[in-house]
Each structure stands twice: as C-alpha cells, then as structure tokens.
Amino acid sequence: MSFRMTDDSQHSEKQYRRKAGYVVRAFMDEYLMIPVDAPGADDAKLAVLSPVAVFIWAFLEEPRTFGELLEAVTEEFDVTAEVAAPDIQEFLDRLHTHQLLDNHMEESQYDNG
Numbered sequence: 167m168s169f170r171m172t173d174d175s176q177h178s179e180k181q182y183r184r185k186a187g188y189v190v191r192a193f194m195d196e197y198l199m200i201p202v203d204a205p206g207a208d209d210a211k212l213a214v215l216s217p218v219a220v221f222i223w224a225f226l227e228e229p230r231t232f233g234e235l236l237e238a239v240t241e242e243f244d245v246t247a248e249v250a251a252p253d254i255q256e257f258l259d260r261l262h263t264h265q266l267l268d269n270h271m272e273e274s275q276y277d278n279g
Contacts, residue, residue: 180231180232182229183227184226184227184261185266190223197216219257221239222239225238226267229268232254232258236254
C-alpha cells in the first residue's frame with residue numbers, strides 16, 4: 167500500500183507532530199527508536215533511524231508543516247529541496263503507516279493510491 171497527498175495546495179498547511187512515548191538513542195554507529203511509554207507499542211520492536219530521520223523526529227517534537235521540515239533539513243544538511251522533499255515525504259508516510267504521528271493533529275490527507 168502506498169500513500170500520496172491528495173491536494174498539494176494543502177501540503178504546506180498540514181501540521182505533523184511525533185507521538186509521545188518514544189526515545190532515540192545512539193548505539194554504536196546507529197540510532198535506535200525505542201518505545202518507552204507508548205500505549206499499545208510493542209516493546210520488542212525497535213526502529214533504526216538515519217541521521218536525517220533522527221533530525222526530523224527531534225524537530226517534530228512541536229507541530230511543524232512540511233515546508234518547515236523541508237527548510238530545516240535543507241539548512242542542516244547539504245541537500246537541495248528537490249532531493250530532500252520526496253525523502254521527507256517518505257519518512258512522514260512511514261510514520262503515518264506505523265501510527266507514530268500524533269492523532270490529534272489535523273485529519274489525515276492521505277488516501278490509498
């Protein structure tokens with residue numbers, strides 16, 4: 167199943183925020199996302215994150231628009247908006263799929279595609 171935005175004009179208005187109850191820890195040369203107090207989370211499941219994903223996860227502590235994410239990533243890393251945008255969207259899609267985005271944020275604009 168893949169996801170796509172249904173209306174690009176709403177893309178910059180939607181806000182994203184990470185779900186509480188997870189921490190990211192450095193272990194050797196990797197970053198692990200670990201559920202610590204997440205209702206319904208499987209304690210046995212860990213996620214390995216890239217340095218960019220760790221940056222985005224930390225940035226999503228507060229509600230952010232896609233535009234804010236894109237600007238922050240391009241300022242922090244040596245990457246253009248054209249390269250970063252699809253990668254950011256893919257990460258947000260994965261967070262959405264695994265229910266790691268806060269439920270009270272504006273209604274999802276995803277549809278099955």
